Amino acid sequence: MKLEICANSYQSAINAQKAGANRIELCSELSIGGITPSLGVLEKISQKITIPVNVLIRPRSGNFCYTDEEFEIMKNDIKICKNFGLNGIVSGVLNPDNSIDIKRTKELIELSKPMSFTFHRAFDCVTNPQKSLQQLIDLKVDRILTSGLQEKAANGIELLKKLQKLAKDKLVILPGSGINAKNVHLFKEAGFKEIHSSASKIISIEKSIFFGNTPQTVSSIETIQKILKVIKDA
Template sequence: MVMLEVIVQNRQEAVEAEKLGADRVELVSAIQEGGLTPSFGTLKQVLGSVSIPVQVMIRPHSYDFHYTAEDMEVVREDVQAVLDLGGNGIVFGALNRDYTVNEQALTDIINMAIGLDITFHRAFDEADSQEKAYRTLAKYKLDVKRILTSGGENDCVHGKEQLGRLVRLSKQLEGPAIMPGGGLSSENIRNVHQTVGAHEYHFGKAVRINRSFRSGFDQEIIQQVKGTMETGK
């Protein structure tokens, strides 16, 4: 089975996404800034309204992926809010100044709870070496379940060859799954999937009416995307 994850911004969108067949949602605020941590109220509403997995964006600012001690205090409080509301899925990524994975930040979060389901987000695309970053994250595979990436390129179409290499590396190391995301659409998913062969994909505005985050989901496009991912046709 190939999983479809979509971005949602509130309860209404999460309920709609589940109804239309999404397998998992990523809950964010401030999508125009690439996605930041949602409010406590939004988080509470969404977690109480859907039965599919909810991955909550934990990102205190959009400037970069380098976090100060003060930033990490905020991050830990936001993760605790997710846990307090019964959630266990978060989306997080942090880098050191040399663009290697910030293992200390990651460990701080992992130590907060047993059984966290972490998606390491597209901070991965800014890593100094994606293979090196993958091998680092593979050490935390019990908690880091997947990596959202476009293969280090602006979108998955241009990054598909690298994505394919990462998928092969993930199988070799039995590490976190590679989840392609960034620029995916109903028009290019077939081509990307045939090259990459991932088992989960992340979609944003391309599955929306008029390709806008101001609009709801396009049922026909979602069904088309799911059909293509399952059959490759």
């Protein structure tokens, strides 16, 4: 079973690589669900990271319905990732009723080629996961990052198992959210091919009268290695 680390910074990505992670999902601002990292971070990552890097393409926090202008930004960001030679794109678009926006998602997938395409946790907002899964199979996405429509993947594991059974070998169901060394065995035993974790720890808390107490987190080498050990031994 492969371990993808959700890295929120350059340092998190370096730590993931040092610890032996199989792949990185690169983003920024995990506290708001993640947004697209800066151009500077993308350039540095492309120079220093040798394991596969998939980049989150999400122009802002909030819902997954985008204006024409926001959609153009997303497409431009995909072109930048392609120019840097990165491995894949993590993105997706929903309609106002939380169904998958087939037209726009397909456009992002086509633009991303030959990079891989992961449909991100917008999937956890859909009202009909089985129908949405089939739509994404038809669109030929490579994987779906999902917590099984629950806050934590361990709580959504029964739906995750059902989705994996329905998907067969047509795409990868990538469980994510709250996966750690204490519960990763559940996903290994259930036969998932890949899992997703930030493996993060708080390294400082900035106390500010303007912005409140904002924690700074980083993916931890020690935490990643603990998860990998359980995967190996389970």
